[in-house]
Structures are given as C-alpha cells and as structure tokens.
Amino acid sequence: AQSVTQLDSQVPVFEEAPVELRCNYSSSVSVYLFWYVQYPNQGLQLLLKYLSGSTLVKGINGFEAEFNKSQTSFHLRKPSVHISDTAEYFCAVSGSGGSEKLVFGKGTKLTVNP
Amino acid sequence: NAGVMQNPRHLVRRRGQEARLRCSPMKGHSHVYWYRQLPEEGLKFMVYLQKENIIDESGMPKERFSAEFPKEGPSILRIQQVVRGDSAAYFCASSPPLGFYNEQFFGPGTRLTVL
Numbered sequence: 001a002q003s004v005t006q007l008d009s010q011v012p013v014f015e016e017a018p019v020e021l022r023c024n025y026s027s028s029v030s031v032y033l034f035w036y037v038q039y040p041n042q043g044l045q046l047l048l049k050y051l052s053g054s055t056l057v058k059g060i061n062g063f064e065a066e067f068n069k070s071q072t073s074f075h076l077r078k079p080s081v082h083i084s085d086t087a088e089y090f091c092a093v094s095g096s097g098g099s100e101k102l103v104f105g106k107g108t109k110l111t112v113n114p
Numbered sequence: 115n116a117g118v119m120q121n122p123r124h125l126v127r128r129r130g131q132e133a134r135l136r137c138s139p140m141k142g143h144s145h146v147y148w149y150r151q152l153p154e155e156g157l158k159f160m161v162y163l164q165k166e167n168i169i170d171e172s173g174m175p176k177e178r179f180s181a182e183f184p185k186e187g188p189s190i191l192r193i194q195q196v197v198r199g200d201s202a203a204y205f206c207a208s209s210p211p212l213g214f215y216n217e218q219f220f221g222p223g224t225r226l227t228v229l
Contacts, residue, residue: 044207101162
C-alpha cells in the first residue's frame with residue numbers, strides 16, 4: 001500500500017518569490033509520482049510526473065520537482081510565482097503497474113499575494 | 115477532442131434519495147476511475163472500471179454505493195439512500211487502453227450536497 005504526506009496545508013507567498021511545496025511518500029513497491037493542480041471548482045490538471053529516468057522533472061507553468069528515493073520525497077518548486085498560481089496542489093503516487101489507482105495527499109493551498 | 119465530461123456539475127438531494135452521477139470518458143479511453151473529495155481532504159479512490167467490468171472496487175463503501183460502465187454510454191456512480199456524510203465532490207478520470215503508463219485525465223467533478 002502507498003501513502004502520501006503533504007507537510008504544509010497552506011503556503012502563502014508574495015508574487016515573484018520562489019516556492020517549494022513538500023511531499024513525502026511511502027511504498028513497498030516501485031512507484032510513479034505526480035503533482036496535480038486544482039483551481040477553485042474545477043477538476044485536477046496534471047502538472048508533472050515522474051515515471052523513471054532523470055530525477056529532476058519539469059512540468060507545465062514553470063514548475064519542476066525532484067524525486068529523491070533515499071528521502072522518499074518529491075518536492076515541487078517554482079523559482080518565481082504569479083498571482084495566477086494561486087490554487088490547491090496535490091501530490092499523488094501510484095504503483096508502476098500501468099493502470100493503477102492514484103493515492104493522493106491532502107493537498108497544499110498555495111496563495112500568492114501581490 | 116473533448117475532455118472528460120461529468121454531469122450534473124451540482125446535485126442536491128435530500129436524505130434518503132438516490133444520487134446518480136454520470137461520467138463520459140475521453141474519446142478512445144476505455145478505463146474509468148471514480149474518486150471522492152471530502153471537504154479539506156485529498157481525493158480518495160473509490161472504483162476502477164473498464165467497459166462492462168469492475169477491476170478494483172477496494173475504495174467503495176460496502177453499502178449504498180455502486181458503479182457501472184456499460185458497453186454503450188457513460189459510467190454511472192449510484193448512491194442509494196444518501197446521507198449527509200455523502201456530501202462531497204466526486205471526480206471521474208479516464209485513461210486509454212493499457213500501456214506502459216496511462217495518464218488519468220480528470221473531469222470537472224460533480225458536487226453533491228445532501229440536505
């Protein structure tokens with residue numbers, strides 16, 4: 001079984017500041033890792049994913065994440081945030097079997113202030 | 115190519131009534147997943163279906179909840195005799211036929227309110 005812990009429920013930052021959203025996971029098997037973004041009253045949009053290969057993954061909207069197997073972490077970063085990045089961000093894990101359910105963290109609400 | 119469609123977007127039911135939530139996957143997708151998001155919580159997996167088959171229902175409550183994905187038409191999540199605790203956002207995701215990795219594409223969700 002897998003589980004995901006998002007260490008911060010809320011992260012307020014100022015516009016153009018860097019941000020890091022933290023995610024740790026646990027699993028007894030190989031995993032795929034994901035970050036999704038949810039804007040108010042909308043569905044989830046995939047930001048980026050780690051399947052294999054390079055541990056630094058680049059996604060949409062200038063976000064990137066680094067897979068650290070020894071620390072079982074997959075933190076999300078952006079060097080300079082915009083007001084439009086205000087949203088809820090979910091880290092998720094699945095087994096590496098191909099078509100497997102996603103296990104989500106509880107989410108981090110990012111608020112970007114002017 | 116239209117995305118995953120869910121309807122209704124908002125549904126209000128009184129305790130004891132039935133709720134039917136519909137999900138039309140993306141064109142060419144044959145796998146459907148249902149997730150539930152309770153207030154202040156992340157999404158929790160409920161059920162995974164392929165056409166006419168339930169593959170994994172380990173997240174479905176044992177009573178009152180059922181799901182189907184018929185050969186023709188949308189996937190349906192059915193909740194009988196709803197209770198206030200069923201109030202949540204229900205999301206459907208679809209993915210293409212089996213491959214190395216199958217990204218799940220999410221619909222906009224159905225927000226169920228039980229009065």
